[in-house]
Amino acid sequence: MNLHSKEEEEKDPTCHQCDSFKYCVRGRANNKKDNCPMKISPEIEKEALELYEKDDFVKRSTGVASIVEAKGYIKWPRLKDTVEYAKGMDYNKLGLAFCIGLHAEAEQIAKILIDYGFEVASVCCKTGSVPKTKVGVPEEYTMFSKTGYPIGTITCNPAAQALLFNKAKTDLNIIIGLCVGHDITFTHLSNAPVTTLIAKDRSSPHNPAACLLNHYGKTFFSMDLSEMKRK
Numbered sequence: 001m002n003l004h005s006k007e008e009e010e011k012d013p014t015c016h017q018c019d020s021f022k023y024c025v026r027g028r029a030n031n032k033k034d035n036c037p038m039k040i041s042p043e044i045e046k047e048a049l050e051l052y053e054k055d056d057f058v059k060r061s062t063g064v065a066s067i068v069e070a071k072g073y074i075k076w077p078r079l080k081d082t083v084e085y086a087k088g089m090d091y092n093k094l095g096l097a098f099c100i101g102l103h104a105e106a107e108q109i110a111k112i113l114i115d116y117g118f119e120v121a122s123v124c125c126k127t128g129s130v131p132k133t134k135v136g137v138p139e140e141y142t143m144f145s146k147t148g149y150p151i152g153t154i155t156c157n158p159a160a161q162a163l164l165f166n167k168a169k170t171d172l173n174i175i176i177g178l179c180v181g182h183d184i185t186f187t188h189l190s191n192a193p194v195t196t197l198i199a200k201d202r203s204s205p206h207n208p209a210a211c212l213l214n215h216y217g218k219t220f221f222s223m224d225l226s227e228m229k230r231k
């Protein structure tokens, strides 16, 4: 954990509190905002800019992503974006790190990627058949979830998923519904770059943004939640 002084914390960027569309989106810093990073950390903005010149991966990956964005904007689903990004990067072998709950989706995605000419390797989250208790999960968090759903005794194994793809020498690994945290472990250990195709959210059909929207498809920001909280 990073321990920051109060003064340092006040200088940390808080772009979510800025009307960005009026400022950096139009090519200028927010001079009314004391902690605008463009104003107070120009050396970092410069360092980042240099990476696009000096670091081949940063330059190419960012450029390819922007071209894919422009080509398929609004029309292409994320799966097509992923295919086009992988093609643009000249990747050949793709690793699918999937959750057992999305086995059918993984199968479908593999078929599509193979049709596009990629070589596909895939690893299920339960590989290794390791009991949860063996990796330090207390017994009470095995078998049944706290909400009453059966979840079994075998742990998700993002470490093995990553190591198996490292052995297979995949060019790019694609997350299909790994749990929050397991996805982080996987990304931490993966040699190949990682992208998320499906972000797990069991409360919705894997649409994490759903909890931010009301029944009319608007963000809760448009409602006065302070009134609701007071009641």
Ligand code: SF4
Binding pocket: 013, 014, 015, 016, 018, 019, 020, 023, 024, 025, 028, 029, 030, 033, 035, 036, 037, 038
């Ligand atoms: S970088 Fe500066 S201008 Fe852009 S959103 Fe952040 S605070 Fe606002």
